[in-house]
Amino acid sequence: MSTKNRIKINQLLQSQPSGTVFLSSWLVEHGYSHDLLRRYKSSNWLTSIGSGAMIRTGDKVGYEGALYTLQQQGGVPVHLGGKTALALQGRAHYLDLNVQQLFLFCGNNSTLPSWFLNHDWGYRITPIHTSFLPYDIGLTSIPHKTFTLKVANPERALLECLYLTPRVHSLLECYEVMEGMNNLRPKQVQLLLEKCTSIKVKRLFLYMAEKANHRWFDYVDTEQVHLGSGKRAFAREGGVYNSKYRITVPKELED
Known part of the structure; x- marks a missing residue:
């Protein structure tokens, strides 16, 4: 050479x-x-x-290094979100880590390349294509060895968990996460709720935050959060109706 x-x-x-x-x-x-x-x-x-x-050649590359490349070289709007982001930030220590599942949130029009999806990273990759939140808010950077990764901050990650209910997570599971969120930032919560387009997510978040009696909830202006019209049901049988947020939730959650 x-x-x-x-x-x-x-x-x-x-x-x-x-x-x-x-x-x-x-x-x-x-x-x-x-x-x-x-x-x-x-x-x-x-x-x-x-x-x-x-x-x-000879370099050991994990999913983190591949995701870094997608974010930095590829400019792909993708980030670790939901329970994955919470676990990485020490916010969900009780989560089942044996599943080895990674939740990657990306825009509706984003495409993850085949080399990334088909490679064995040792985890089950679950892409979530959605635009219920703008991509450029509620993100933070966490260090990993020689680089950093964009992940959802705790406020956004909790909303992402609720977005996946009841298809992926149960309401009780999400409420257990909410109970541990005693130091969320009201301004960040406010911004995300006002920008969120999912009526389901916003109603469930406010209901759970109020039920958990978090102090930061007192500083959220719920009047500025559009909650849509009509009722929403999240329990098939034996549910309990909450008139304030117009949602029916499982009885065990209300109790």
Whole structure:
């Protein structure tokens, strides 16, 4: 390999944190031709993990490094959310960690590439395509080894849990999470509730927050949160109706 090409591969390898993925499209945009990338692979500098994605040969890459690449190189509006985000931030220590399931929230029009979905990351990847909340609010960054990941902050993650009820989580399970949320930020809660387009999520959140008697709830202006019209039922039989939020919930939750 010429000195020029050796300098170029060294620049490539140093351009991204260790433990992450390189996207072919991103590399081409940054001056690495497809022919040059093929030579790097044949020289065992890079190893393909699927169409359009490579890693440093011998590098150990987990789902975190792949997600970092989607967020930073790919510009994909995707983040760890719901119970996954809560667990990563130490907000849901009692959750069943044996399931090994990751909830990835992405926009309705977002597509996760096949190299990411088909690779065995050691977890069950569950993409949630929804726009019930704007993508650019309620996110925070958490460190992982040599890089950071965008994840839902606790306020948004709780709303995402409620979005998945009752299909994925039970109402009782979500309420147990809510009970532990005694230090949410009222301004962040207010913003998210006002921007949320899911009537179900907003009604359940307010009902559970009031029931849990959290102090921060006193600082949320519920008059500014649009709760729609009509009734909503979340219990098939033997439910209890809450007239304030016009929802029917399971009796065991009300009790």
